[in-house]
Amino acid sequence: MFLLGSWIYLLAVCILFDISDCALVSRGTYIESLDLKPLPRNTLLASFNFEIYSDSAAENGLVYGIDGADFLAHYGLFPRSVGQIVKSTQTHELHLRFTQGWWDSEEWGLLPHNGKYTGGTGVEVWAWIATEQDDEAENSWYELVNALSGLFCASLNFVDSSRTTPNPISFRPDSSGGSSSIFTNPTARKSNVSSTLHLYHGSLPRETVCTENLTPFLKLLPCKGRAGVSSLLDGHRIFDSKWQSMALDFVPICDSDNGCRLHMTQKVDVVLDVLRSLQRKHSPVPKPPPLEELQCDTSKSYHSESICFPLPSPHVVEWKLSDVFGRKIKNRCLLDQRSEYDGSSYSVCTHITPEWHLTREGGTVVSSTPSKACFSLHENDEFDIGFLTSNSTSVSKNERPPVYIQRSMTGRGQQNGGVQTIIHNPSMTDTVSLVYFESLPWYMKPYIHTLAAALSTSALSPIPAIKEEVVKDVLYRPFLERIRGTYLELKLEIPPDSRLTLSYDFDKTLLYLAEYPPDANRGFDVPPGILTVLTKDDNGTISYAYTLRTSSLLLSLPTPDFSMPYNVIILTSTVMALAFGTIYNILVRRFVYEDDVVREHTPLMQKLKQRIGAKFVLWKTAAEGNKPPESGKLQEETGAKYKSLDKKN
């Protein structure tokens, strides 16, 4: 209590005076930057980068087991919401990805940051949990995803055991410490047993990434998207892009001198269609352009006033950053300490070719070369860049990716199917070695014995490759129905200039009624496959050079008509009622032969008379007083029947 009070006092002092002068509070470091890169076909790749470093964490209280009161000191810039989740779940390292769209590898080349900060479609999360016991780690993992689900408004809580893959080799921790952890359990520390790291991976391919995910994402930033480069992040424009990816990485950095520091990276990468964004300025709907604005190929013989062969996408383009993002960069995030971090002071960089001309509004030019220009932002200033070129096809091209991948479903019908993955190594000289990771939902039942590999060079048709030549290793854990999915990881080596076609067959499952999700007829999404390219340096250490993902697949399972259960209930009830009636009848009735029963052939009228007479007698007796009814005759008749039966027996 006393401790808490003293900290509140300190904080109050800090707020009263200038925050930056308050040396007592460790705040950490924050840097942000924006890289703009025009891509072919009038598209623009914008990469936002935000990084927060805490001051040494191990001493300041993130060490597991020290009183929580110390924590307050720690959260200068580092978001408390993340810190608390990470701490309570003993997460050593956390990676969270929100991706939407399709990255056009052929046109756009390498993924930004070599695919390190890109996820599969939807939401993907993986984390290393530091505990001693496996089950403890697994519980922590579910706790973690549930907490993240609340924090980022994503359905991460649906990552259950069937969507979790433990310890795939496609991932490695970014933290330098390897297996050593910033979390050291006090009891463990005493007994000198360090806890081990458990990796869990989960993905939700069906999750739609939207503004509701962006808002909490921006809230974690020190300037909350109100100043600096993050002020450009407007949901309307970000989600109107061709491709976008948001990443949050939490990694501890440990070294022997300073102890451990926490590092949180947030990245937003967007590919925007410039022409579409420009068109939005005039009209939200793509009305046909006026005649005078049509760009026609006048060289065509039939060209006339009413016939116009359109020219390909225009090469002369002029646009501003504010046209594309709908707003200018407001202010500078004052907490951005890049100058303290690495001495430079840029915030926005453009990567262009000499055929582009830039105009600037606000800010200062920090450095400028024909291929790259960097700008810094000013306080109380609006910043905008204009791009002008006469040849928009000339862009500083991204490098060609080391592999291309394409995955698709094969087969027809609702009973079984196949998956076909084509991995293409475009290099003419180098063999590519890679790890391909697939996790399949349990209702997709693959047959691994059907796993086939066929190699083809660019000229020849596919020849069945000797599997061992290409597939170096297969890591496989079969599914358990309703408990866990299939885990399949392949180590592959693809010779230069060739295509590898991997294929396997699978069976489809009929689910229980309650297991069908809403909109079941859409099909079930199968998470993207993850391909990691490995490189070996001279020392023989293997590093993960490039990561890319396939698109997710749509698996259509046999889906019932959901009004059917009602019909089934009705039908079953009817059948039950009928069966019960008949069986009950058979059980309680006595059967006799027709001939054995002496049937009285009483005429109908007489029978009626008797009945009415009996009723009448009853009425009469009831009216006279409560005398017992005399139905002697009827009783006698039945008695006679039984008598005759008895005789027979």
Added chain:
Amino acid sequence: MTILQSIRRQLFGKKGTRESLVSLLPGLSFVLVLAGLAWLFVLPMKDQSRRTYISENALLPGQAHTYFHGSEEHIVRAFKEEVRLLKDAPDEKRARTIRQWLSDIGYKSATHNWTISHYDDVKAGVNVYGVLHAPRGDTTESMILCAPWLNRDGALNESGVAISIALARYFTRWSIWSKDIILLIPSDTSFGLSKWVEDYHYTSMPVSSGSIQGGIVLDFPGEGERFENLEIFYSGLNGQLPNLDLINTVVVICGHMGIKVIVHDIDASDDEYENRAITLVSGIAHQALSGLYRPGAGSEAFSGWRIDSVTLAAKTSRNGYGPYDQMLYGRLVEASMRSINNLLEHFHQSFFFYLLLSPHRFVSIATYLPTAMLIGASFTIKGIYYWMSSSSTKTGKTFDEAISAFWLFITIVSCSIGLFSLSAWIPSSMIASEVFVVSAVTPILPITFRLFISAKPPSYINKLQSYVLIFVGLFLTTLSTLNFSLSLMLGVIFAPLAHFLTPSLTTPPKTLIECLERFFTKLMSWIVVVATCPWLDIYLYYLIVVKESQFPRQLSLRTLRIFITNTSQNEFCEFLSGMMWSWRALGVWSFVPVLFVVWLPLWLVSCVVVSVRAPQISTNLRKKGKNRNDG
């Protein structure tokens, strides 16, 4: 249980009831056929059919504004000029040019060379296609916009291709697409298109997309810019139909745009019974025979792959005038694509089994199924009748007869299957000669059988008939749930074989009337057998339906003779090999295999029945039954 027991006791406890009941069966069977046919005529009544409605709310047909107009028309015209320039270009050049356009527009494009061959009969072509990756989409789902280079009549789909490319270009400006758009320009509507669909699902295509949710096939031939009305083709292969919602969507959009829609070439209002009946019959004919020998409208190539598609054919008049212009057609396609794009789930809400009576009216499976079922059941009942009547004769050898008749039946069926495999295996050029040989041999069959079987007791023949009729009955009732139209059609063709066949009697006729009666029944049997001969029927179908345009308007022996002699035999051969190709390449199992495996055995058995002399047990039986009842 007790009810059943008491019924059984009531009926069979008394002697003679069984026979009298059995003797009722032929009448019942015949009544069922009549009832089935009568039910068919009930269907087009207004009270029996329902108005169509949009079942899937997500479709929102006609709710979106369409903007494909104004300066876009200039672009459509330019592409039309380009298509015209490519009219006589070789396949490769055409594919290359179109591919270039698609890449310029921003589509990932590729060509698809396809070849299918059977000995020296090679069919080949080049398809072009391009994929527009949906902004923010993940290539998980896609929809298809298909404009075959040649339409179902083999005419250049000039406006169709031009509009589809202009539309594809226009679509890139929208960011609303939730599914990828595949623009496909196949070389034709049958093999090229179906091969593309097959390869898309089985092999590695250079450019690929996700699972295809729905498709629109554009068919707008000719140079004209205007059209008279819109014709919807929807039949799939093997009796499969697209979801009714898709057709409704198009019809509703047409209603919004004021376009007149017609179904299967029947241009008439749905107020009259007659028009509805004609549309129904035409729908049945299309469903039963789709994909059989001539290129379909295009949409049928997608059936069987869980892709719902319709062909929107703009009917042009000869002089090129019409109330609607090509941009309206484009906007219709745009609005339809918008509706498919709205879908969250695969088409599933509405009917998959229906018959359209007009664009706005339909009968659902529950209403129309009794027709085919009743007719199918009549065969089973007749088969049961033959079985029961033959087993009632107390020769003591019933079991042996049943077995040996069964072997004959199996032999006939296996021979038919063998013949089918042979037809599928031999080169296309030999099919005509095979049919010729087979049809020449078939008249000999009865004589052979007569030699073989005349020694057998008559119940043997009845057993044989019983097997084949029960087989046909089971087959037709099963088929009716898959391909109602074919089942109905076959049922109607087969019905005379079940009801108007009488074996020759060994006993000499006693009176003149009996002699005449026998003569006429015999004549009837032979007429029925000849009329239901599969080869003859196919030839007649060819003459009357396929060569309809040349069929003489004034029927006389002379005109018919001229017509038949003028019909070139080569074309008939092509027709036959086309039927084989439909099985081989398109997988239409619902005609040629059915012809060989069901029709031929039934007909052969009928031949046997007619040609063999046997005492007429059925009448004897009836008399016996009556006598017993009286006693």
